Amino acid sequence: xxxxxxxxxxxxxxxxxxxxxxxxxxxxxxxxxxxxxxxxxxxxxxxxxxxxxxxxxxxxxxxxxxxxxxxxxxxxxxxxxxxxxxxxxxxxxxxxxxxxxxxxxxxxxxxxxxxxxxxxxxxxxxxxxxxxxxxxxxxxxxxxxxxxxxxxxxxxxxxxxxxxxxxxxxxxxxxxxxxxxxxxxxxxxxxxxxxxxxxxxxxxxxxxxxxxxxxxxxxxxxxxxxxxxxxxxxxxxxxxxxxxxxxxxxxxxxxxxxxxxxxxxxxxxxxxxxxxxxxxxxxxxxxxxxxxxxxxxxxxxxxxxxxxxxxxxxxxxxxxxxxxxxxxxxxxxxxxxxxxxxxxxx
Amino acid sequence: xxxxxxxxxxxxxxxxxxxxxxxxxxxxxxxxxxxxxxxxxxxxxxxxxxxxxxxxxxxxxxxxxxxxxxxxxxxxxxxxxxxxxxxxxxxxxxxxxxxxxxxxxxxxxxxxxxxxxxxxxxxxxxxxxxxxxxxxxxxxxxxxxxxxxxxxxxxxxxxxxxxxxxxxxxxxxxxxxxxxxxxxxxxxxxxxxxxxxxxxxxxxxxxxxxxxxxxxxxxxxxxxxxxxxxxxxxxxxxxxxxxxxxxxxxxxxxxxxxxxxxxxxxxxxxxxxxxxxxxxxxxxxxxxxxxxxxxxxxxxxxxxxxxx
Numbered sequence: 001x002x003x004x005x006x007x008x009x010x011x012x013x014x015x016x017x018x019x020x021x022x023x024x025x026x027x028x029x030x031x032x033x034x035x036x037x038x039x040x041x042x043x044x045x046x047x048x049x050x051x052x053x054x055x056x057x058x059x060x061x062x063x064x065x066x067x068x069x070x071x072x073x074x075x076x077x078x079x080x081x082x083x084x085x086x087x088x089x090x091x092x093x094x095x096x097x098x099x100x101x102x103x104x105x106x107x108x109x110x111x112x113x114x115x116x117x118x119x120x121x122x123x124x125x126x127x128x129x130x131x132x133x134x135x136x137x138x139x140x141x142x143x144x145x146x147x148x149x150x151x152x153x154x155x156x157x158x159x160x161x162x163x164x165x166x167x168x169x170x171x172x173x174x175x176x177x178x179x180x181x182x183x184x185x186x187x188x189x190x191x192x193x194x195x196x197x198x199x200x201x202x203x204x205x206x207x208x209x210x211x212x213x214x215x216x217x218x219x220x221x222x223x224x225x226x227x228x229x230x231x232x233x234x235x236x237x238x239x240x241x242x243x244x245x246x247x248x249x250x251x252x253x254x255x256x257x258x259x260x261x262x263x264x265x266x267x268x269x270x271x272x273x274x275x276x277x278x279x280x281x282x283x284x285x286x287x288x289x290x291x292x293x294x295x296x297x298x299x300x301x302x303x304x305x306x307x308x309x310x311x312x313x314x315x316x317x318x319x320x321x322x323x324x325x326x327x328x329x330x331x332x333x334x335x336x337x338x339x340x341x342x343x344x345x346x
Numbered sequence: 347x348x349x350x351x352x353x354x355x356x357x358x359x360x361x362x363x364x365x366x367x368x369x370x371x372x373x374x375x376x377x378x379x380x381x382x383x384x385x386x387x388x389x390x391x392x393x394x395x396x397x398x399x400x401x402x403x404x405x406x407x408x409x410x411x412x413x414x415x416x417x418x419x420x421x422x423x424x425x426x427x428x429x430x431x432x433x434x435x436x437x438x439x440x441x442x443x444x445x446x447x448x449x450x451x452x453x454x455x456x457x458x459x460x461x462x463x464x465x466x467x468x469x470x471x472x473x474x475x476x477x478x479x480x481x482x483x484x485x486x487x488x489x490x491x492x493x494x495x496x497x498x499x500x501x502x503x504x505x506x507x508x509x510x511x512x513x514x515x516x517x518x519x520x521x522x523x524x525x526x527x528x529x530x531x532x533x534x535x536x537x538x539x540x541x542x543x544x545x546x547x548x549x550x551x552x553x554x555x556x557x558x559x560x561x562x563x564x565x566x567x568x569x570x571x572x573x574x575x576x577x578x579x580x581x582x583x584x585x586x587x588x589x590x591x592x593x594x595x596x597x598x599x600x601x602x603x604x605x606x607x608x609x610x611x612x613x614x615x616x617x618x619x620x621x622x623x624x625x626x627x628x629x630x631x632x633x634x635x636x637x638x639x640x641x642x643x644x645x646x647x648x649x650x651x652x653x654x
Binding site: 072074103104105106107108111112114116119120121122123124125133134137138169171182185189 | 550551552554555556557558559560561562565570573574577647648649650
């Protein structure tokens, strides 16, 4: 299994290289709106190595997408502001780069695919034109070369009859095929990191599995690092190596995927796992996590999860839990993480 | 596509007959006394009246007169004005002038309205945006009966930049100020439409995609945003050009330009029924064709539109 490193301060050692492909260090993002300041990311750290899949899990509003957009540098600033943290790509801090240099990283080194491919693709240009746009404008290919490469990419993501469909428009494709077009477009410049922001949420269940398989295969064949953002625990089990669970702009648990499923070390993770429908508990009521995610303009005191936590004690309402190192690169931001693992927490 | 065109063509024929029929009927029942109008102040004696009535076919029943008019029209004969001039000649003189005026107005609209709209759309909430919004509001609020004489007074009498009136055979220079006055209302509308369209598309998901592909800002706006924003703007400009072709009664009147609007208002004043109906019939055709072209252009600009 991959070497796991979480706590952001100590220097990581991976495969002797001494640094990760991509590393987010103690990142803070806030949105300045008319109603006040929403602190949406509060000290997030994670990292990614080549050929590895990191699943970032959380409800809407937990900050998982915002972190990804901060990595890509496509946050609208203002209203967004990054008051602290680093995003290191191959050791270089993306946040300190001049915009022009940063732009060169986008799409070429780090690429991103989005949830709803229908609105994420430009409706008035053919898919081949959109896939080959970076090749023409950034790789200096001729129109014909770029279009041929687009056909190859469409073959790579298993779009049938690619050559015949390269001049079709996005609306002429089915949902699953459109997402494949998105993936082909993101792969055009051979990126080292692919960020997939809820890539299967808008799709049928059968198609979801196909897209996840495709992403897994591509990650392996092209030796990319894959960040898979999702709110669906079921999706990540087969594909991910590690899971980072986010809540209210923090990573509450970070661990090897099998450990998380076997023994969650944070009550929120446990709640997520319990709310997956299971065949063997058919007929019983589905477990849910009570309450709603916190308002980030006015976050709760102490642990942000305490109003919804079934184990909450008085310390949880006053003190923000630090990320606790549980060994084997596993962390949990819960005052009672050890008790959770022991099964002694009541 | 072919079926769509056939259907549109049949619709156009029906609309043409319906509108000409309505106009003809309105002129028939409200048209006053054309013979007295022809004679002006002078009294008309009974013999002359009987003779003229017969000559213009005024004694025929309404449907017969409409039928005669339509059959002549379909043969390309628009008939004569009450004073005996072929209507075809009147239109052949007036239309080129009106078309020049319309083209000036549209070019002015594109140059200022669309450009300002794009800038305002990109910089929403900026000083430029707010200033142009207020200015367009003022322009939209002023009717052309005020705007045209005001512009004439300021630019031709006070500052003497442009010629005051155009006269019989106007040059492009003579038509410049009237064209701008005519276009100013379109400028305001085009600017607001462009601004809304651009700022909406700037927030679209595909713009985020283009940025995440590492496209430079000018390409994101110049290609991805503008190409999408163009769809409603081109539609608006097409319809606008169609209605500008119909001439501008007020503007042409104020600047004394012998275009279609001027002829139409003159025909209305002199109760020249054949000329009114002749002009309106051709206007209907121009308007229908302009709308058809706009609809076809729309399908070219937006691949999601398919005409079945």
